[in-house]
Amino acid sequence: MERSKRVVFISHCILNQNTVVYPLARAKGAYKEIIQEIVSKGIGIHQLPCPEYRHLGLKRKPMDKLEYDTKEYRSLCKHISQDTINMMKEYLENDCKVIGLIGINESPTCSIGGIKGILMEELIVLAEKEQIVLNTLDVPEEYFDGKDNEKFIKELREFIKN
Numbered sequence: 001m002e003r004s005k006r007v008v009f010i011s012h013c014i015l016n017q018n019t020v021v022y023p024l025a026r027a028k029g030a031y032k033e034i035i036q037e038i039v040s041k042g043i044g045i046h047q048l049p050c051p052e053y054r055h056l057g058l059k060r061k062p063m064d065k066l067e068y069d070t071k072e073y074r075s076l077c078k079h080i081s082q083d084t085i086n087m088m089k090e091y092l093e094n095d096c097k098v099i100g101l102i103g104i105n106e107s108p109t110c111s112i113g114g115i116k117g118i119l120m121e122e123l124i125v126l127a128e129k130e131q132i133v134l135n136t137l138d139v140p141e142e143y144f145d146g147k148d149n150e151k152f153i154k155e156l157r158e159f160i161k162n
């Protein structure tokens with residue numbers, strides 16, 4: 001079958017809420033409406049690793065950006081960012097379109113809009129350095145599976161349309 005050659009990069013927990021710090025999960029597993037929307041357009045989903053899960057595991061406590069911002073955690077996020085940029089370049093060099101990057105608003109690690117999380121800070125700096133133009137979008141704090149997410153889903157439709 002012909003591939004769509006279109007791929008979107010997403011924060012890990014959009015597909016797997018099991019990694020989210022307790023008790024902040026907003027879906028049982030994946031964010032269904034978001035994933036359905038992307039899948040229905042034939043777009044591939046490239047899931048980033050969850051840095052907080054890698055760093056402190058499932059029993060971690062809620063922490064803010066300042067608390068996460070250690071040398072060790074920065075270095076993990078830099079490493080994940082470099083790896084991600086390499087993968088983006090591979091897609092681009094093989095005629096695939098990188099639709100963009102979807103993060104999680106207000107996350108100390110994965111927020112893109114407003115105050116950037118540590119991973120996204122590193123990733124976006126690297127993307128600029130490599131001259132990769134990245135469209136970005138955040139899942140808003142009020143997104144909750146099964147609630148009224150129409151406003152965000154409309155934004156998502158616009159985001160993935162090209």
Ligand code: SF4
Pocket residue numbers: 011012013014019020021049050051052053104107109110
């Ligand atoms: S670090 Fe990112 S991927 Fe992991 S739970 Fe937090 S927002 Fe989701």
